[in-house]
Amino acid sequence: MNNTKPIYVTQPHLPPLEEFYPYLEKIWENKILTNGGPFHQQLERALCEYLGVEHLALFSNGTIALVTALQALRVTGEVITTPYSFVATAHSLLWNGIKPVFVDVDPVTLNLDPAKIEAAITPQTTAIMPVHCYGNPCDVEAIQKIADNYNLRVIYDAAHAFGVQTQNGSVLKYGDLSVLSFHATKVFNTFEGGAIICPDAKTKLRIDQLKNFGFVDELTVVAPGINGKMSEINAAFGMLQLQGVDQAIARRQEIDTMYRRLLKDVKGIHCLDDAGQEVSNYSYFPILVKDGYPLDRDALFEKLKDHLVFARRYFYPLISDFPMYRGLPSANSANLPIANRAAKQVLCLPIYPNLGDDDVERVANLIIGDD
Numbered sequence: 001m002n003n004t005k006p007i008y009v010t011q012p013h014l015p016p017l018e019e020f021y022p023y024l025e026k027i028w029e030n031k032i033l034t035n036g037g038p039f040h041q042q043l044e045r046a047l048c049e050y051l052g053v054e055h056l057a058l059f060s061n062g063t064i065a066l067v068t069a070l071q072a073l074r075v076t077g078e079v080i081t082t083p084y085s086f087v088a089t090a091h092s093l094l095w096n097g098i099k100p101v102f103v104d105v106d107p108v109t110l111n112l113d114p115a116k117i118e119a120a121i122t123p124q125t126t127a128i129m130p131v132h133c134y135g136n137p138c139d140v141e142a143i144q145k146i147a148d149n150y151n152l153r154v155i156y157d158a159a160h161a162f163g164v165q166t167q168n169g170s171v172l173k174y175g176d177l178s179v180l181s182f183h184a185t186k187v188f189n190t191f192e193g194g195a196i197i198c199p200d201a202k203t204k205l206r207i208d209q210l211k212n213f214g215f216v217d218e219l220t221v222v223a224p225g226i227n228g229k230m231s232e233i234n235a236a237f238g239m240l241q242l243q244g245v246d247q248a249i250a251r252r253q254e255i256d257t258m259y260r261r262l263l264k265d266v267k268g269i270h271c272l273d274d275a276g277q278e279v280s281n282y283s284y285f286p287i288l289v290k291d292g293y294p295l296d297r298d299a300l301f302e303k304l305k306d307h308l309v310f311a312r313r314y315f316y317p318l319i320s321d322f323p324m325y326r327g328l329p330s331a332n333s334a335n336l337p338i339a340n341r342a343a344k345q346v347l348c349l350p351i352y353p354n355l356g357d358d359d360v361e362r363v364a365n366l367i368i369g370d371d
């Protein structure tokens, strides 16, 4: 090919390097590298304020946070979850010896379909783990109603939902716990990182103990906890990142608007609608490649790749198709028709703050066919 530059599905958002030096100097000065140091404490407070939540426990990454959230609520038996997510959602269940029970997704939002949850509840069911996929909120009210009726816990995998708000404020306040990821590819990143949003100080205390080996004090260990602590370097970087996050989300919104305008008349291409939330984070730009389009999804994916545009098929394969899950009765594709269809049609287009208007046009023109 010519000297066209590659465009990836995402590119981490980074502030100018020199802005990070003063933070590093502080760490070098006080020699506190981890274990709830000053930057860790600052970031927990700053994120509570930014996100509009009361209590938050930082983690080394979102996966350990999910594993710990289940431990904190002593979840056992079976947990109802979605097959249409990143594999860490279900892996967190297996790491706790819990059996995932997959339930199909809603055809519009591609989030867990509340209308199908009740039929999957058994005497062993103890919780529901839905995902706010692409940052679009689940039907939180309907899910809570079912959880209340059957006395189930709800832990949201909110890895994509940083800063998202419904009409009632932060979507992270729903359920018993919500888990965020601050992985490099996310809207807000700390290189690696994550957090659990907790409803009260008592739950946060238990979570803080669990992420620190179960230590309560120097001599007392109350649970087989893990090392899930966020380091001072990651927390300091989070403080810096937080300053630019609104601007980053605003640029994502412009890109989202541009794609929707450019692709609106392309037959067979459907840009996924949001879920009607008050505030979005534009973390992904998923399209569905439907029958009316001249190429199937994989052919379009390959065509883009040939032109150095690296879109991603999130979420294909479905979690229920990976070897450690496909033997489960609920993993049967007949049980998950909507998720299976979406997994065959979806393509996430490049979206990140540094993506230029000309890049968005280049991607859209390849899809339109004017290349």
Ligand SMILES: Cc1ncc(COP(=O)(O)O)c(C=O)c1O
Residues within 6 Å of the ligand: 061, 062, 063, 064, 085, 086, 088, 089, 131, 157, 159, 160, 180, 181, 182, 183, 193, 194
């Ligand atoms: C839906 C979902 N859940 C969990 C995770 C895991 O988060 P982390 O990479 O921070 O461990 C991710 C992303 O990485 C994700 O997209």
